[in-house]
Amino acid sequence: TTTASPVLTARHLHARYGGFTALHGVDLDVSPGRITAVVGPNGAGKSTLFHCLAGTLRPARGEVRLGGRDITALPAHARTRLGVARTFQQLAVFPSLTVAENVRVRAEQGRVTDPGAVERTLRLLGLDGPVRALPAAGLPTGTLRRVELARALAGAPRVLLLDEPAAGLDTAEVAALARVLKALAADGTALLVVEHDLDLVAGLADVVHVMTAGRIVTSGPPERVLDAMGPAAGR
C-alpha cells in the first residue's frame, strides 16, 4: 500500500510575508490512498504550507507539482478544476442556500460535474436526510463542517487538503470525521491533514511530518513520531 507514487509534491518551498520568511525550504509528498499529516505548534507554518499547496499563496521559491505538472503559478480555482480540493478553517458555506444546494454549487467548480457525485457525497457525510433541505444558516458547527467537507468532495477531487478539520468538533464528531477520511483514503483519494489535535492524527495518519519554525524537522509513522514528541507536544 506504500507503492503509489505521490500525486501532489512540494519541493524546496520558501514563503515570505513581507520580510518574514515563514517556510524555509519545505519538501512534501501527498500520495493516493494515504493520509499525510502535518503537525506542529502555532506559528510553525502549517497554514502557510497549506496555502502554497492550495494556491492561495505564491511561494517565494520552490515548486508545487500535481501529477508531475508544475502548478506553482496556478491560482486556487484552476487547481480546484484539476482536482485539488480544500476546506476552509473559517467555514465558507453560503448561509442562505440549503445544505444540498451548497454542495451542488461547489460540485460545479470541481473536476467531475456528475449529479450522482452530489448524492453520494451527501450520503457519505450523513447529510442525505431532512437536513439537506435546510438553509446552512443556523446549523450547528459539527454539521457545517460536514457541509464544508461535502462541498470539497462533491467535485470528486484527487487530492483533499484539510486545515484543522477537527476544530470545533466534539469527540463523537471527530471520530465520525476520522471514519469518513479513512473511507476516502481507502477509495484512493490523497489526503493532507494539517492539524494540531495530535490524538486525531495518531489514529488517522499513515505518515506524520512535524513542522517547527518553517521547517519539517521529523517525519515518519505516527506511533514513532508522536511518541518521540512526548509530553512537550501538549497532549
Ligand code: ADP
Ligand atoms: P501555523 O498554521 O502553523 O499556526 P502559520 O502558517 O499560520 O502557522 O504562520 C507561520 C508564521 O507566519 C507565523 O509566524 C505567523 O505569524 C506568520 N504569518 C502567517 N500569516 C501571515 C500574514 N498574513 N502576514 C504576516 N505574517 C504571517
Ligand code: MG
Ligand atoms: Mg494554522
